[in-house]
Amino acid sequence: MQLLILGTGWMAGEHARQFSRVEGVELVGAVDVDRGRVDAFSQTYGIPNHFTSLEAALDWGRFDAVANVTPDAVHHPTTLALIAAGRPVLCEKPLAENHAKADEMATAAERAGIINMVNLTYRNVAPLQKARAMVLAGEIGSIKHVEASYLQSWLVSKFWGDWRTDPKWLWRLSRGHGSNGVLGDVGIHILDFASYGAGLGIDNVFCRLKAFDKAPGNRVGEYALDANDSFTMALEFSNGALGVVHASRWATGHLNELRLRLYGDKGGIEVVHNLNGSELRACLGDKVENAVWETLDAGTVPTNYQRFADAVRSGAQPQPSFRHAAELQKVLDLAQVAAEGRTELHTGGTGD
Structure with missing residues (x-):
């Protein structure tokens, strides 16, 4: 190719x-x-x-x-x-x-x-792929509750550079420079992490967005610092399960971490992915009574790059497709509207 x-x-x-x-x-x-x-x-x-x-x-x-x-x-x-x-x-x-x-x-x-x-x-994260396979196989039963977070700390840490002086970061804080804040930057990642891992579509969304004071007059040079730094979402999934999804650039102590918790009527699964690696934990079977969690081996998975090359060669449509991303974008658009109107909105249903 x-x-x-x-x-x-x-x-x-x-x-x-x-x-x-x-x-x-x-x-x-x-x-x-x-x-x-x-x-x-x-x-x-x-x-x-x-x-x-x-x-x-x-x-x-x-x-x-x-x-x-x-x-x-x-x-x-x-x-x-x-x-x-x-x-x-x-x-x-x-x-x-x-x-x-x-x-x-x-x-x-x-x-x-x-x-x-x-x-x-983050489809490249093997524990996420393994978690989804376990969910679809019925290992945790019917999902009732979902928690997902995407935590970064570059507004309080200089690990990635100093946002106060670097245009690479400043534009992400400014709506006038094309940013929709943390919602636009990583919102699609954590929504995909949650819905794909759970194997569920999203039916309803309520969202709150917040841009905190960061500089005198909330401005650095030409950059007005008005794009959201944090968001929280309340979701209802296609099977009726409730979910809480949130992201922030103020998460002190978390350089770049995604976390997913899936709770069903037969068990629970947790996926954590950060700069130190990925981990999959589960509470299943007879371990449920005493809340005993075990770490599982998730193996390895091919990267998106490998899967795209394979798809071009074979002609078989891969995932995540444009259609899937468009459905997630619909949720993000509605989250913005919901935040502005302080109201819950129906998505019309999305795929998983």
């Missing part, structure tokens, strides 16, 4: 490294509107062809599939152009800025019969 990388920012480097490890994948082209950046990126990763426009790359045309690692607002027009050209696409999250655009992208890919996939990176 000959791969074109569209966009050459920080995350594009991860795509280049990961795809370079997949047998049979050749990085043949890169695209970025910034000539200096695309030249440097291509030199770093040994990519022979580089372009400053997608149109030029399409005119060249000697690639089989595309990793779309452009900024969020650029996903929609570039992916539609790639679908029209018949190219399979692995798109970074979120699929689009809102559900209407995400739905248009999913519909276009489905009508064209194009392989499409969204890089929800």
